[in-house]
Amino acid sequence: MSASLLLVQLLNGLQYGVLLFLLAAGLTLVFGIMSFVNLAHGSLYMVGAYAAALTYGATGSFALAVLAAMGAALFVGLLLELTIVSRLYRRDHLDHVLATFGLVMFFNELVRLVWGPQPLFVQVPEVLAGTVQLFGFNYPSYRFAIIAVGLLVAVGSYWLIHKTRLGMLIRAGAQNPQLVGALGVNIGLLNAMLFGVGAMLAGLAGAMAGPLLSVQSGMGEPVLITTLVVIVIGGIGSVNGALYAALIVGVVDTLGRVLLPLVLRQVAERSVADAAGPALASMLVYLLMAVVLALRPQGLFPARRGR
Amino acid sequence: MNRSNTLRATALAAALVTSAVATQAATIGLMAPLSGPQALVGQDQVDGFMLAVEQLGGKLGGQAATILKEDDQLKPEVGQQIVRKLIDKDKVDAIVGLSFSNVLMGSLPRLAESGVVAIATNAGPSPIAGAQCKANIFSMAWQNDGAAEAMGKFAQDRGIKRVYLMAPNYQAGKDMLAGFKRFYKGEVVDEVYTQVNQPDYSAEIAQLQSAKPDAVFVFYPGGMGINFVKQMSQAGLGGKLPLYSVFTVDGTTLPSLGDTAAGAISAAMYDASLDTPENRKFVTAFEAKYKRTPSLYAAAGFDAANVLDLGLRKAGGDPKKLAAGVKAAGGEFKSVRGPFQFGKNNMPVQNYYAFETVRAGGKVATKQIGTPLAAHADSYAALCKLP
C-alpha cells in the first residue's frame, strides 16, 4: 500500500464521515436535547433523497433539488413532530423506539407504493462531474463537494448553538424545560423547530447522497444504524462529538475495509484472510462502539452538561 | 390482481374437488421478492409469467389457471412459510419463482419431501445442481455459475492478461468469482469481497485504480450494482477501465445507471436485444403491456409459464407425471433466449451471450457481441444421481 493510496483512502474515510455527520448532527440534537430516540431519521433522509431525485429530474437544477429535499424533509418532519413525536417526549425510550419503528415500516412501504421498487436515477450535476488529480489518482470532485457541505454545516451548527440567542434557548431548554417555559418561551415551538432542523439536515444528507447511492425504498436503514453508532461514540447530545465521532467512524470503517484483508494475509492463509477480512471489517465499527461504551459510556466527547 | 377473490376461489375449488383425479383448474403458486431492495427482480419475474399466462388465454396446460402470488421479502424464513402454505393449505400443482438462492435453499426440504414440481426462475445453486438434485425441482433461469463462467471465457478469448475481481461477501458472490476463474486462465490481480449492501465503494475503487489491472470483473446485483457502477464512473474509470460483470448491468439496473454504464460488458443467458423471432414478439408484447423493457428475470418468468404449460399438457392431469412432463417440455418448447433444454440435473443447458452497453442516440442500449458458451451444461451435473 503506497503512501499516496493511503492518503486517498484517508480522504475517502473523511468524506464518508462527513456524510455520516450530516445525519448524525440532526439526530444527536433531537436525541440529546429532547431525549427522543428517532429511528425514523433514516426515513427523513429517504424523503430528502426522493424529493431531490424527483426535483432534479424535473427541473435539471441541482441547487433546486437540494432545496426541495430540505423543504420536503422539513415538512414531513414537522408533520411528524406535531402529530406523533410531541406526544411522546414525556414517555419512555421504549415508546419512541416502537413508534418510530412503525413509522419506518410505513414510509418504506409508502415510497414503494407510490414510486415502485425501481431505484431512482440521479445524475451528478455537470459542474461537479469531473475528477481532480490527487497524488496520481483521479478523485471525484463531487466527493470534495460533500466534504465542503459537511464542513459548512459543522461550522453553521456550531455558530447556531453557541453564538445565537436561539442556540442559547435550545441549550437552556435542554437543561430545564419548565424554567425556560416559565420565562415565557414557547417550549413546544422550540422543540418543533429543533426537530425540524434535524429533519432538514437529514434531507440535505439525502440530497447529497443521491448521486452516489441508489435512491430506493429502505435506503435509510443501513445508514441509520451507522449514524446511531456515531452518536453513541461521540456522546449523545453533542454536535461536536457527532462531528469527531463521524470522522473517526468514517476513517476506521474505510481503512479497516482496506487494510484488514492485507494484514490478515500476512498471518493467515489467503482464503481464510479473504473470508475473515471483510467480516471483521464490517464488525469493526460495532466493536469500536462496544469498546467505547465499555470504557467511557458517556461517549468520547460528551456534551458538557453530561446527560 | 384481486388476491382475496383469488384465494376464495381457490378455497372453494379445493373444497369441491375431493379426489385427486382430473382437476378443473390448475393452481400455481408464484413466489418472488416483491418488496425490499430486489423487488424489481421479483416484479419482472411475475410480470413475465403473467404475460405468458395472458397470451395462453389465462390457461395453463389447457386448464383455467389460478395463480397465487406471494411475496417472500427475500427472507428464507418467510419463503419457507409461503411454500408450506402453498403446498399444505392451497394444494398447488406447482410452484414457480422461488426467489433467490438463499430462499430456495431454505424451502428445499419441504419441496423435496412433498414432490410438488418447483420451477425456480432466478436461481440454480450448486447443491441442487449436484448432490442434492431432485426430480421435481427445476431451474428455468441458470445454474448460478453459468454467467460468470461465460464472462471468464469471454475475457480469456479476448486476451485480457490481468483481471481484478470484486463481489459481495456471501455465497453467490463467492460462486460467481469461482465460476469466472474456472474459465479465465490469466492473472488474477486481486479478489476483493465487500460487505453485502455496502453503499460506498470509494475505498475499493481507489485500490482498484492503484492496482492498474487490464479489466475488472464484478458481481453486484441490484442496488449494489447501481452504486458501484455510478461511483466507478465518477472516479473517472467509466470507459477507461473495461468493466466485465454479471447480474450487475442488466435490464433492471440499466434505467437507473443510464450513461454511467456505457462500455460495460456483461454475460447472461438473455437480454432484450437478442435477435430471435420469439424474443422480438416477447419484447414487443412486454413493452406494450408494462411500458418497460424486459430483463432476463422477466424472460425466465415468461419461459417458465410456457414450459409449465407444455409440461401440464404432457402430464395429462396426473400430478405424478408432471415432473417428467416438465423435463421433456424443456427440450421442446420455444424459449425466448434461444436453444434450451434441461440437463440431467434439471439445470438449464443453454447459451450464454456477451452483451455490451453502448450509447445509442442519447440513451444507452445493449447489443450482443458474442456467445462465449453455447449449449453449456454446468460443472455439477456429474455429482447428480438422477437418471
Add this chain to the structure above:
Amino acid sequence: MTSLTSRLPHPAVLPLLLFAGFAAVPFVATAIGQPFWISFFARILIYAIAASALNLALGYGGLVSFGHALFMGLGSYAVALPAFHGIASGWVHLALCIVASSLIALGVGAISLRTSGMAFIMITLAFAQMGYFLLVSLKQYGGDDGLPVAATSQFGGVDLGSTLPLYAAAFVVLALVTWWMAKLRAAPFGMALRGARQNARRINAIGLEARRLQLVAFVISGAISGVSGLLLANLNAFASPSSLAWTVSGELIVMVVLGGIGTVAGPVIGALVFLGLEEVLKGLTEHWMVIFGPLIVVMALVGRRGIVGLIDLWPRARRSSTPVVVSEGGA
C-alpha cells in the same frame, strides 16, 4: 402496585384459556384436513417463547434489548452446526444451545449493563449486528444463504423435525416458561428485579445489587430465547443469518408491548395477535406494511398497557366512570 390480572375472576383465566386454545389446534386442524395450521401455530408458540424471554429482561427488568434476535439465532445455529457435522442428538443440540446463549448473554449483558438508556439499546443492537456479520462470513456454513438442518433434533425416539412432536414440545416449553414467569412475579428474585427496574438506587440501598439482578435476568432471558431458536430451526429445518436482523429484535419488542409489557400472558397474546394480524393483512394486500406500520405507531401512542391491560381495565371501566390510574410505573 396493581396486579394486572386481579380484576378477572381468577388470575390464571387468561393464560389457561390461551393454552386450552393452543392445545385444541392440532385436533381441529387434523379434523378439517388443514395440517398447515399446526405449523402456523407452532411458529406462534415459538415466537411467544422468545417474546416471554424478552419480557423477562424488558418487562420485569426494564432492559430495552434491541438485540434479542441474536440469541434466537444462536439457538438455531446450535442445531444446524452439529447437524452439519452429522450429530443429530437433541440432547447435544439443547446443551450446546443453552451453554452458548447463556455464555454470550453473559458477555453481552456484562458489557451492555455498564450503560443505560439509549446507549444500552444501541449496544445490544450492535452485538446482534456483529453476530449477523460473523455468520454471513462463514462460507462453509452457508453464509448468507443459510444452513439447512441436515439432521433435526432427536430426543430418544422423538424427532422434533416432524410437526406434531415439535408443536407438543413448543407447547410444553411455553407452558413451563409462562408458569415460571407467573411464579416469578411474587418470588424474591422477581420482586427484586422489578424493584431494580423501578428504582435501582433503592434496591442498592437495601443491600441487593441491582446490576447483578439484571445481569442474571438477561442471561436467563438469553438462554430461553436460545431454546426458542432451537425449536425454530427444527420447524424450518433451516438456520439463517437473516433471523438475527435488527428488524426481528424490533418485532419481538412490538410483540411484548402489544400484549402487555411486564405481564404474564402479554407476550403470548402479543405473539398471537402480531403474527395473526400479519397473516390477515398479507391476505388483503401486498402493501400490508402501510397498514401495519401506523397500527404500531397508534399502539405506541395509546399506551403501553397492551392488550392485557385493556382486558384488565374493561370490567373496572364498566363499574365506575372514574379514570383508572395505572400505577405499574415506567419501565
